[in-house]
Amino acid sequence: MIENNQQYLIQLGQQAKQASYSLASLTGAEKQALLSQIASSLEANRATIIEANMRDVAMAKDNGLNEAMIDRLLLNDERLSGVIADIDNVINLADPVGTELESQLLDNGLRLSRRRVPLGVIGVIYEARPNVTVDIAVLALKTGNAVILRGGKETLQSNLALSAAIRDALTQQGLPADAVQLIQSADRALVSGLLKLDRYVDMIVPRGGQHLQRLCAEQATIPVILGGIGICHLYADKDADIAKSIDVIANAKVQRPTVCNALDTVLVHESIAEALLPQLYTHLCALGVTFYGCQGAQVIANKLGVAISKATEETYGNEWLALTLGIKVVSDIDTAIEHIRTYSSGHSEGILTDNIHASAHFLNQVDSAAVYVNASTRFTDGGQFGLGAEVAVSTQKLHARGPMGLEALTTYKWIGVGDYTARS
Amino acid sequence: MIENNQQYLIQLGQQAKQASYSLASLTGAEKQALLSQIASSLEANRATIIEANMRDVAMAKDNGLNEAMIDRLLLNDERLSGVIADIDNVINLADPVGTELESQLLDNGLRLSRRRVPLGVIGVIYEARPNVTVDIAVLALKTGNAVILRGGKETLQSNLALSAAIRDALTQQGLPADAVQLIQSADRALVSGLLKLDRYVDMIVPRGGQHLQRLCAEQATIPVILGGIGICHLYADKDADIAKSIDVIANAKVQRPTVCNALDTVLVHESIAEALLPQLYTHLCALGVTFYGCQGAQVIANKLGVAISKATEETYGNEWLALTLGIKVVSDIDTAIEHIRTYSSGHSEGILTDNIHASAHFLNQVDSAAVYVNASTRFTDGGQFGLGAEVAVSTQKLHARGPMGLEALTTYKWIGVGDYTARS
Numbered sequence: 001m002i003e004n005n006q007q008y009l010i011q012l013g014q015q016a017k018q019a020s021y022s023l024a025s026l027t028g029a030e031k032q033a034l035l036s037q038i039a040s041s042l043e044a045n046r047a048t049i050i051e052a053n054m055r056d057v058a059m060a061k062d063n064g065l066n067e068a069m070i071d072r073l074l075l076n077d078e079r080l081s082g083v084i085a086d087i088d089n090v091i092n093l094a095d096p097v098g099t100e101l102e103s104q105l106l107d108n109g110l111r112l113s114r115r116r117v118p119l120g121v122i123g124v125i126y127e128a129r130p131n132v133t134v135d136i137a138v139l140a141l142k143t144g145n146a147v148i149l150r151g152g153k154e155t156l157q158s159n160l161a162l163s164a165a166i167r168d169a170l171t172q173q174g175l176p177a178d179a180v181q182l183i184q185s186a187d188r189a190l191v192s193g194l195l196k197l198d199r200y201v202d203m204i205v206p207r208g209g210q211h212l213q214r215l216c217a218e219q220a221t222i223p224v225i226l227g228g229i230g231i232c233h234l235y236a237d238k239d240a241d242i243a244k245s246i247d248v249i250a251n252a253k254v255q256r257p258t259v260c261n262a263l264d265t266v267l268v269h270e271s272i273a274e275a276l277l278p279q280l281y282t283h284l285c286a287l288g289v290t291f292y293g294c295q296g297a298q299v300i301a302n303k304l305g306v307a308i309s310k311a312t313e314e315t316y317g318n319e320w321l322a323l324t325l326g327i328k329v330v331s332d333i334d335t336a337i338e339h340i341r342t343y344s345s346g347h348s349e350g351i352l353t354d355n356i357h358a359s360a361h362f363l364n365q366v367d368s369a370a371v372y373v374n375a376s377t378r379f380t381d382g383g384q385f386g387l388g389a390e391v392a393v394s395t396q397k398l399h400a401r402g403p404m405g406l407e408a409l410t411t412y413k414w415i416g417v418g419d420y421t422a423r424s
Numbered sequence: 425m426i427e428n429n430q431q432y433l434i435q436l437g438q439q440a441k442q443a444s445y446s447l448a449s450l451t452g453a454e455k456q457a458l459l460s461q462i463a464s465s466l467e468a469n470r471a472t473i474i475e476a477n478m479r480d481v482a483m484a485k486d487n488g489l490n491e492a493m494i495d496r497l498l499l500n501d502e503r504l505s506g507v508i509a510d511i512d513n514v515i516n517l518a519d520p521v522g523t524e525l526e527s528q529l530l531d532n533g534l535r536l537s538r539r540r541v542p543l544g545v546i547g548v549i550y551e552a553r554p555n556v557t558v559d560i561a562v563l564a565l566k567t568g569n570a571v572i573l574r575g576g577k578e579t580l581q582s583n584l585a586l587s588a589a590i591r592d593a594l595t596q597q598g599l600p601a602d603a604v605q606l607i608q609s610a611d612r613a614l615v616s617g618l619l620k621l622d623r624y625v626d627m628i629v630p631r632g633g634q635h636l637q638r639l640c641a642e643q644a645t646i647p648v649i650l651g652g653i654g655i656c657h658l659y660a661d662k663d664a665d666i667a668k669s670i671d672v673i674a675n676a677k678v679q680r681p682t683v684c685n686a687l688d689t690v691l692v693h694e695s696i697a698e699a700l701l702p703q704l705y706t707h708l709c710a711l712g713v714t715f716y717g718c719q720g721a722q723v724i725a726n727k728l729g730v731a732i733s734k735a736t737e738e739t740y741g742n743e744w745l746a747l748t749l750g751i752k753v754v755s756d757i758d759t760a761i762e763h764i765r766t767y768s769s770g771h772s773e774g775i776l777t778d779n780i781h782a783s784a785h786f787l788n789q790v791d792s793a794a795v796y797v798n799a800s801t802r803f804t805d806g807g808q809f810g811l812g813a814e815v816a817v818s819t820q821k822l823h824a825r826g827p828m829g830l831e832a833l834t835t836y837k838w839i840g841v842g843d844y845t846a847r848s
Contacts, residue, residue, distance in 0.1 A: 110808075112809060202822075218645055244844035247844065341445075369838060373841045374841065379842075384530070386536075397543055402838045414809070418800075420669065420799075421799040422672055422674075422679070
């Protein structure tokens, strides 16, 4: 059985690699035509796709999944229309492939340039969101890459129907269907196997929680882009504008609490804690937020009669993904930075201050993918950053950091053209 | 013992990370002053360093190491002067840190830029070449990074003396000595431990053979830059200029056969094999080259009375690092490309041709770090490419590909500055 798994994966890998060679020479217009064909094919297969999704939903209900989970995997008429409409946005994005980054005539006689090219084959592991199947396939093809997809088992029927429609479109454009392949079994051993397929797969993007990220870091022999875990901080400095700071903190916490760039912990300089915290508690309580705090934060909350739990090492290391907020009073900016270095996942942090020295120090010393001055952590997002599309949000430092756009799906090769030139 | 190793590594990691925060805010001039101090310190400790190296050499002789190995680890007066002189070259290079890659005012009110910053902490694993200790430390410090070094056990005494001199210089500049740390034990378990130190180390660069590269790919939980293995090809197309091609092939094979960009296999279009191969054999035989070939190549060699072994799957997958050359006659350009895809390590390949269509097809379809038209594979080198310095030659596609200069030791962070700006 394990041997069969490996044979199956090697076959997927070989087919993907072979398909990637065809994709590498497509022009931008050819790739635009392919994406249009995919949109048409999804439209033509609408009934089949929605019927497949209904089977996934029925199975999920039978298995007792909760409402939130079922909502995540639901793909109704309206949502499918949204997925198809999003393809148009990608069609209109600039294609980075083929650009020559630099071109110079070297003293050794070589004309040297760096040409941007597709990565080749990308493996993506994700959870039970069928829209990701289309999003990722479209972004990969837009940049000339083949993909091997491994979605959540709860959406296997939906993903089969979606990928079949995409593969139809590839065939209709005279391209190899294996440019998009879905792993068609829920066997978990296939994930571990995929992570070691370094002969064929050039990059792994895991879109999932901490457990999946760790699994990939530990098992992959292929470069992995870790990300999507955001333990995010805002530090209200002694020179912060208190009323405006409360608005930014509330926005970062409340505007969409279930996503990775939502705020997890507020650090407050002790000299403004007495002024800021009572207003913050009142404001956020009314919005349904609950609190964990250090002793100083608890004392102030207790005076107001606001419920607050005791923060621990563990709570400071939580990504809440909910209307929960950690609060800590700190003695100075360096203590705040030290806290961030200890607990942050390297995603998004910000300082709230009117002091130019404090802001420069914070920007310099905080080492996260996105560092803000007087802005909500909620801005860390491909759309907000103007990238046009978002493959993932990387929290590692190599290749791509923060929101990843189309360019993160490409690499470059050095092109050297001589006239039968030898090295002296 | 294993627990002690882990404690030791965690301590190194914490100290390196802490040191990296101090380095992150240095200006270019401060880093130049540091490198000058390192050059002075190596000069001041010349006697100690050379004496330590003599102990390494004596030990190597006692252990029966061969002449080539001993020559590699030798650091005499002249070579140390060369190492010190090389620091001046690095001092004069432009410092990429602090550059803002783009700066734009977004519609959401945020002023957004990507600021180039040091990676943080770099782990480097290398073999018995003491000059690497200085080279890598200097390149890392130039870009504001801390390093943890693990050199070959044969040069431990030399490396201790060199790193002590570098750490002195750091202290004299008021910087933390732990910006440069050497693993002071030959225990192999420390390599595996270092590869899993992801809490503190941001990138691993293994400078060594296939075994080390594979170990890193399999065990590391930290992003690794694989590279330095070059199974390199030249394809002589049907439209190649035969006399000029022979010169380029000879250069690629003979000019320095022991390095990764030296040629391993020549692929020859069948329509020119009868014309090219006899001249190639004659020319290369005189230079001491021995051959492995396919049947077609053997037939031509036999006619000339040139000794040639039978090439196998295995020999085509060899990096020779010696005056040995594989030869294969192919029926067309796509067969040549297919051979390269099967056996190449993704380092350097080239086509020899006067045909513009063949060259474009080859450049497009061959997926290696460096792809050449009418040029020797020997050009793949940081110095030749004008990078000023070379950290390693990457054969993977993420972060850096091909010769890695100073920029490959940096990453970027997104900086967003608002006016207490919330996301709508």
